[in-house]
Amino acid sequence: MSGLRVLKPGPQSVLQDAGRRGWQHLGVSPAGPMDWQAAAWANHLLNNPWGTPLLEIALGGVELQAEVDTWVAVCGAQVPLSLDGQPLPLWTRLPLRKGQQLRLGFAHSGQRAYLAVAGGFHAEPVLGSVSVQLREGQGRALQAVDVLACGQAHFSHAASVPWPYLPDYRSKPLLRVITGGDAASFAQEQLHDFFAQTWQLSPHSDRMGARLIGEPLRPPERQWSLGVGRGAIQVPPDGQPIILQADHQTMGGYPLLGWLHPLDQGRLAQCPAHHPLRFTPVSIGDAQTELREFYRFFRRI
Structure with missing residues (x-):
């Protein structure tokens, strides 16, 4: 053909x-x-x-x-x-x-x-x-x-x-996060520090994961692995979060702070290295409502 x-x-x-x-x-x-x-x-x-x-x-x-x-x-x-x-x-x-x-x-x-x-x-x-x-x-x-x-x-x-x-990819995005996973095991000040600071996107990011650069967090200990999906926010021992992308692995052992809103994953994917990133909490109910509207419009449901 x-x-x-x-x-x-x-x-x-x-x-x-x-x-x-x-x-x-x-x-x-x-x-x-x-x-x-x-x-x-x-x-x-x-x-x-x-x-x-x-x-x-x-x-x-x-x-x-x-x-x-x-x-x-x-x-x-x-x-x-x-x-x-x-x-x-x-x-x-x-x-x-x-x-x-x-x-x-x-x-x-x-x-x-x-x-x-x-x-x-x-x-x-x-x-x-x-x-x-x-x-x-x-x-x-x-x-x-x-x-x-x-x-x-x-x-x-x-x-x-x-x-x-039409999106403006030059703007500084405020990305929404559904807290969960191991979030309750993080010290309260660590969650505050994650949302309060401006992170940068690491040049070592790829289709597997977006690595953040900023003031390190102190993650809780984790002794087991579990299944992970796109948008999961892992915090490895160095305290620099990793947001899993489209080519993510299927299992992970790092503590999870939460998940990036599915409709903000594309905006993150359009950011160049060293782009500033800020995060804000969003409820799972609000995220589900917006995602259903997105799928309805594009005829998936």
């Missing part, structure tokens, strides 16, 4: 879908997009179902040539987007004709852009998912020899995400 031929793959561009669900009990990480909201909007603009395979592009620097007439949408990081040298808007459904070249420059703000195509990209699934998980050797990053298989598509007109929903 024809599709989009890769001329330049960028630093790290990987296919992602809804993730590899139902395998964590066997030690398999779920993977999936780092920024669920940007990925969901890209698919939504093209009337693709939830979790349709798309391309996650770290930092930019991608060039593609169309071998088929289709439509695309690019959401997420503020990358210069052009078609045959002519600038195009992000967060918009756009036509792409056979022979045309689509270019994504390097991001001015944000870290990850999501390129969706009408009908989604076609790839052979592994354990029910096409999501690439480099750490576990499930798939690989895009290379200049690749063709992203996709079919023809047609829309009658362009469409864009309404401006109130």
Whole structure:
């Protein structure tokens, strides 16, 4: 099948879908997009179902040539987007004709852009998912020899995400945390210090975890491991918290302070190294209500 031929793959561009669900009990990480909201909007603009395979592009620097007439949408990081040298808007459904070249420059703000195509990209699934998980050797990053298989598509007109929903990745985010896990075992002043200070995102962060840099916390002792999920906030012995990301491990033994609000995980994924981060508590009920609204809008429930 024809599709989009890769001329330049960028630093790290990987296919992602809804993730590899139902395998964590066997030690398999779920993977999936780092920024669920940007990925969901890209698919939504093209009337693709939830979790349709798309391309996650770290930092930019991608060039593609169309071998088929289709439509695309690019959401997420503020990358210069052009078609045959002519600038195009992000967060918009756009036509792409056979022979045309689509270019994504390097991001001015944000870290990850999501390129969706009408009908989604076609790839052979592994354990029910096409999501690439480099750490576990499930798939690989895009290379200049690749063709992203996709079919023809047609829309009658362009469409864009309404401006109130467009994020500003240059702002200093206030990220919401559901306290729990081992939070009751932390000294009260330690919880206060976590929320009171401004942290920085470590340059050693990746798709597995976001490492924070700040005044160290004093975690309680933990003698056992338990299952962990995305957004879990671990506090290792050095006192510098780690927020688990899309490629997280399935078991962990560090004490858990709580979980990052699911709808704030994407905002964290768009922060560059050394970006300042602040946190504030949120109730599990409020987080569940907002997450249900998000899923309803994007037709997951």
